[in-house]
Amino acid sequence: MRDWVFEATGGGTKGSVDRTGAVTLIVLAALTILSVTMARWLSSRAERAEPLSKVQAATILTAPLPPAVLVGWALRDVPLGPEGFFGLTAFLAVWGGLQIVLLWGSAQRIFCIDPVASALFLSTSLMFALALDRYGAAFLPSGPRVGVMALLCLGAVPFAIADRVLADRLGPAARLGSRAVPILGLLILMIAAPFPFGLHFTTVPVLILFWLAFGSMAYAFGRVRGHAGLGPALGIFLAWSIAASTPIFDAAL
Numbered sequence: 001m002r003d004w005v006f007e008a009t010g011g012g013t014k015g016s017v018d019r020t021g022a023v024t025l026i027v028l029a030a031l032t033i034l035s036v037t038m039a040r041w042l043s044s045r046a047e048r049a050e051p052l053s054k055v056q057a058a059t060i061l062t063a064p065l066p067p068a069v070l071v072g073w074a075l076r077d078v079p080l081g082p083e084g085f086f087g088l089t090a091f092l093a094v095w096g097g098l099q100i101v102l103l104w105g106s107a108q109r110i111f112c113i114d115p116v117a118s119a120l121f122l123s124t125s126l127m128f129a130l131a132l133d134r135y136g137a138a139f140l141p142s143g144p145r146v147g148v149m150a151l152l153c154l155g156a157v158p159f160a161i162a163d164r165v166l167a168d169r170l171g172p173a174a175r176l177g178s179r180a181v182p183i184l185g186l187l188i189l190m191i192a193a194p195f196p197f198g199l200h201f202t203t204v205p206v207l208i209l210f211w212l213a214f215g216s217m218a219y220a221f222g223r224v225r226g227h228a229g230l231g232p233a234l235g236i237f238l239a240w241s242i243a244a245s246t247p248i249f250d251a252a253l
Contacts, residue, residue, distance in 0.1 A: 035125075052169045057170055060103065060166070064095040064098045065184070065185050068094040068185055085151055085152065088200060093159070094155075095159055095182055100158060117230055118229065125217060140244060148243040149244075160235030183204055206245045
């Protein structure tokens with residue numbers, strides 16, 4: 001792939017490729033395990049909220065699909081920031097906002113913030129991000145990506161808050177469904193509007209990897225200190241992950 005790019009662009013030099021994949025995976029896995037271990041060191045243990053019924057879970061997981069897709073599609077051409085990011089932000093905001101409304105019976109848990117768990121989670125997440133940027137792929141937002149991250153926070157934070165509350169009130173199988181449905185919504189957006197949402201084809205794998213890494217770390221802290229209090233911190237890193245990894249195209253081009 002590298003040689004093909006060099007040949008197509010007429011630049012660069014050929015030679016051996018550094019094989020750092022295995023080392024990168026080991027470092028990132030070690031940081032994830034470290035985060036889970038730190039969570040177990042915390043003295044308190046969160047009391048789990050009452051589980052949702054099957055009807056409640058099905059309603060909360062599927063109700064955001066039509067409005068979030070429709071709003072994202074309707075706002076796809078809003079010229080605020082690089083191409084398509086306003087629509088993506090709207091999609092996440094509507095999804096998370098509607099789920100928060102449907103979960104309003106847990107309002108006292110939705111908007112609480114645990115400073116201890118949040119600080120430890122942010123610290124380990126930052127180490128993970130820096131290690132990924134150093135040994136894997138570019139993962140530090142810079143230039144226009146900083147503005148994209150700030151914009152995405154408007155949608156990613158409510159999206160992550162709802163995700164954390166659901167993690168506390170759903171079983172393992174239902175939690176998988178809570179991730180599969182928004183991915184389905186993003187795929188529908190990409191099919192319905194290949195431009196601009198097709199440009200964000202990396203959002204889906206980034207979201208899956210985000211849940212596997214950052215979601216696992218947040219879940220470990222949430223079991224000890226409460227899931228809902230980690231929502232804002234998780235939302236910031238979701239915006240970070242998408243902004244750092246998604247191709248950016250200028251709307252003016």
